[in-house]
Amino acid sequence: MTTLHNRYLTSWNRIDDPSTGDYHFKMDVDGLPEFFLWDKQAINYRSGPWNGLRFSGVPEMNATYNITFTLVLEKDEVSYSFGLKDKSLNSRVTMSSLGVLQRYTWIGSSQNSNLYWYSPKDQCDNYMECGVYGICDINASPICKCIRGFEPKDLQAWKMRNGFSGCVRTSELTCHGDGFWQLKNVKPPETSTVVFNRSMSLSECRQACLRNCSCTAYANSDIREGGCGCVMWRGVLDMRQFTAGEGGQDPYVRVFAPDLIRYVELVSLISSLPHFIEFRGINFLCLLDTTLYNIGIRLRKKCHLGSPFLRTPCHRIDNNYLLIRFNKR
Template sequence: MPTMKLGRNLVTGLDRYMSSWITEDDPSKGQYIHYVDPSGYPQMFVKNNEDKITFRTGPWNGERFSGTSNLKPNEIYTYDFVMNENEVYYQFNLIDSKVPTRLVLTSNGIVQRRIWVEQQEDWNIYLTGQIDNCDTYNMCGPYGSCTINNSPPCGCFDGFEPKDPVAWSSADWSHGCARRLKLECQKDGFKRISGTKLPDTRKVVYNKSMSLKECERLCHANCSCVAYANSDIRHGGSGCLMWFDELLDIRVYSNGGQDLYVRMNAAELGNGSTRKKIVSILVPISSAGVISLVLWLTLRSRKQKLQRHGTQQSSLKTRKDETPGFQTDELPLFGFSEINKATQHFSFGNKLGEGGFGLVYKGVLNDGQEIAVKRLSKQSKQGIDEFKNEVSCIAKHQHRNLVKLLGCCLEADERMLIYEYMPNKSLDLFIFDRLKSSELLDWATRFNIIKGIARGLSYLHHDSRLRIIHRDLKASNILLDHNLNPKISDFGMARIFGGEESDQANTNRVVGTYGYMAPEYAIDGLFSTKSDVFSFGVLVLEIVSGEKNRGFSHPDHDLNLLGHAWRLHQEDQSSELLDISMKESIDLPQVMRAIHVGLLCVQKSLDLRPSMSVVNLMLGSTMSLPNPKEPGFFIHRNINDPTSSSSLLDPSLNEMSVTIIEAR
């Protein structure tokens, strides 16, 4: 039976795709290709030579692609979509060789099924991929939906409204739709949208064995999950797809399609009268009652803070900060005399460490509470900026896996930050110390540390009021409490992004630590949440192996730790990466999963790296994981030749924190 395959071999990298002709009569390569994209949950796309997507089939749902409602069983050919760890491809088989058929990508980017008609001696169109305007990729923008029988075809689901009403009324739907009410996490529910072409699945998380109920529970438990659906519609439905980004390229069919469950504020799930009642109650409160409530809560909070430190003469100050452009209204202020006494006059015996900003000391307050004091060097102008930045980032953020900022001291020319004290200091003192790691870091403890860092980072990226990119995540910036629970610290290099602001930016001041920096950041100054994900992946591999990425050496090759882990993964020998001190205490499937997730996080392409909310799901479930691609590292390096180009490009070869400033 004649067969055609269109897709990718994930082992060899062989990619079978279609390319259009320039014209119907000129077979030279045209400007469109039709291909399988294996990322996320695989789909087929058409894109032009400017890399712009023009058409998407949607994911395979067991019967057909979600966006090809006219693809149905017939007597001419059979079709199927194969997805396993080795290959992802679409195939069709000719049933009767007397009825030739072929798949064509026309010169203007239209996918067609053509059948040879002997009487006419010509190829007739049997099926067309793009039926109407609603098949134009993302025609209605994020969260917008296209219904061809409506006029205009683009609309917003209940609970959503045009993001740019003026542009929308002028038939510019590219800005899409926005929620009327913000999500409230555990209070949210889901609204079923029937008959849909599922949104773009390149960034979804999936599990083929879950039921729809299990999928709903998992999605509801993660505040970043915005929608879910079955991956297979056969036999009543099975499998789980979960979206964590904007929903793109949705259309609604009058017949066909499948159910999509979109996360909504609970108030949007009731009837109209319920929503009106809520509004009528809130309006009078918002004028005077809320102001009174805020004032009462503020005074109550400040009173509690004063009582906390003020049984004798309170050291908390209510004056304004003397540093220009810096506000401390939400942060308790300690007096210098109290901190001086707590640290025994900043004695050498109380010194915990030091950085570019200055020194860190241990202290004990009058009530017995242990603290860590970060004292800014008076000569450090850069340290003042980091000081302000650190307060801005974490003063209002509380999470069990973030170090807690208790207050600050701003007297004369003193600038100090006061933190909760972490008795076990930093993670690097354990994982890179053979004696400590063998005695205290069994696999269960290491895995708990990995998951704790992931939770803290996910909070910063997805769940906090403002998104925060840390930019200097490394083992020495992970502190450990009495029970070796991890807390992310040192936000001096962090960047804050608002709700509507893109979380990707360029900088001509590259800051961070070589060995943990993502390649796009170290080389081009491009940072995003995905650069933090890269650093997290490095940490995972260091925690598993007990080895440092920077300066790693192996007798059989000149790869760094990431390259070594990648090579072992390709040879199906990942277990050899394990720190030998814990081989008796391991849960091998869990270890292999952690290594796999770590390699996904350090992929060279930032688009392939999972978000931290997805990483949390990967670590906490048994969902299937995609195969990682090549890590962001340079294979051929010469440690003995510091002038070689590969050494200069490989961030893992340097051991210091850096600030690189260059003209752009």
């Protein structure tokens, strides 16, 4: 897109009707550039922001043998293009009449057209599947989880596997007593309202976020060569968990500092103890999220459910903990 000129993909009305359909795939340039797939006035999918190498929510854009990707981000031009190193190949991106973005490649040697990539491809590609401050993980069950320091806004809907209402903080921020929790390998939040600076370091970005009470998260804007630049969010929307091999980024989300301290203390405690908890003769198995794996602890102590030993009630140690009750022996 150059000034006063914006080009984007639109779908056909039907497979046999080339008139303009309901879907279009369009770059948003209000913050860090990223693409949105629209169904009329509703967002179906977003690509994640450009991170210097690719759009961070599209693992298929990881370095490939044949296809190169380029984003121009200048004062009077924002444009995206791709190229092919092997001139015997051809590639095209289309928007189907059903609202599916598809990349096809033509392989000259076999005279075949191959579907190389498409989106949305699963439930976690749906826009806002797990709401604000929620993360969608297609390899988990249920697929929605809250960031540490948050809990489901509508617990009943959450239990019914409807995460659209998202998550809310368990403790309010104080602005001057906050910390950051680092997420790993996620599609960063939506960037249409972010502030970014391409010359700041990550430590400078952290300090700038701490000084701004409305800043809720920060990260490098460019992941090349160890990372550079700064992007700061004022809201955390529509994140997805990837595996380490798929990529994603590692943003830092603002949380109440004592919540971080309690979590670190609890991790240290759990790591130093055996395998089960026993309260009033009732055994519990403490299942932790994938950050801590499945570790249990056993305390042969008589204590009430609000035990100061664990600092929080035994029945809900943390958002990401589940206590499963077993029968007495």
